[in-house]
Amino acid sequence: xxxxxxxxxxxxxxxxxxxxxxxxxxxxxxxxxxxxxxxxxxxxxxxxxxxxxxxxxxxxxxxxxxxxxxxxxxxxxxxxxxxxxxxxxxxxxxxxxxxxxxxxxxxxxxxxxxxxxxxxxxxxxxxxxxxxxxxxxxxxxxxxxxxxxxxxxxxxxxxxxxxxxxxxxxxxxxxxxxxxxxxxxxxxxxxxxx
Numbered sequence: 001x002x003x004x005x006x007x008x009x010x011x012x013x014x015x016x017x018x019x020x021x022x023x024x025x026x027x028x029x030x031x032x033x034x035x036x037x038x039x040x041x042x043x044x045x046x047x048x049x050x051x052x053x054x055x056x057x058x059x060x061x062x063x064x065x066x067x068x069x070x071x072x073x074x075x076x077x078x079x080x081x082x083x084x085x086x087x088x089x090x091x092x093x094x095x096x097x098x099x100x101x102x103x104x105x106x107x108x109x110x111x112x113x114x115x116x117x118x119x120x121x122x123x124x125x126x127x128x129x130x131x132x133x134x135x136x137x138x139x140x141x142x143x144x145x146x147x148x149x150x151x152x153x154x155x156x157x158x159x160x161x162x163x164x165x166x167x168x169x170x171x172x173x174x175x176x177x178x179x180x181x182x183x184x185x186x187x188x189x190x191x192x193x194x
Contacts, residue, residue, distance in 0.1 A: 096170035107158030121148030
């Protein structure tokens with residue numbers, strides 16, 4: 001018995017991301033000179049699959065079902081399709097994890113720079129407050145304090161907000177790399193009415 005998870009069918013506990021293709025070649029970017037198993041997916045196919053997986057969530061068990069004509073299923077390239085898809089999404093997951101490491105390293109560096117700048121602004125503020133007692137001195141002192149705190153904006157943004165979408169993307173790509181890929185024969189096209 002088939003269930004539904006939103007617009008996606010569920011079989012044996014797997015949410016199905018289904019693609020109906022006329023050939024295996026439609027799934028891949030044929031401008032990519034890499035061997036078939038290392039070739040990038042077509043950008044539109046990638047966007048559809050990743051979008052569907054994101055909609056389903058990284059914790060949902062996913063199966064990619066590729067509907068193909070019988071002749072295409074028997075083709076040599078079709079036999080390599082599961083490994084090629086796993087390789088592509090596995091590589092994308094590794095790249096997302098690397099991007100996360102770089103982002104967090106940038107955040108730590110920005111935080112160290114921001115703290116140093118804040119300390120310099122607080123010291124300069126103390127000097128301004130001791131040297132100038134009028135409104136101009138007060139405005140400059142407050143401006144230095146604000147500038148120091150603003151220098152921490154970017155590291156706080158990275159630490160609070162920017163890292164989790166990258167982590168979520170890595171998890172989605174890891175789930176897709178681990179997802180089974182099944183090829184099924186497309187039903188024959190109905191004859192056009194005459």
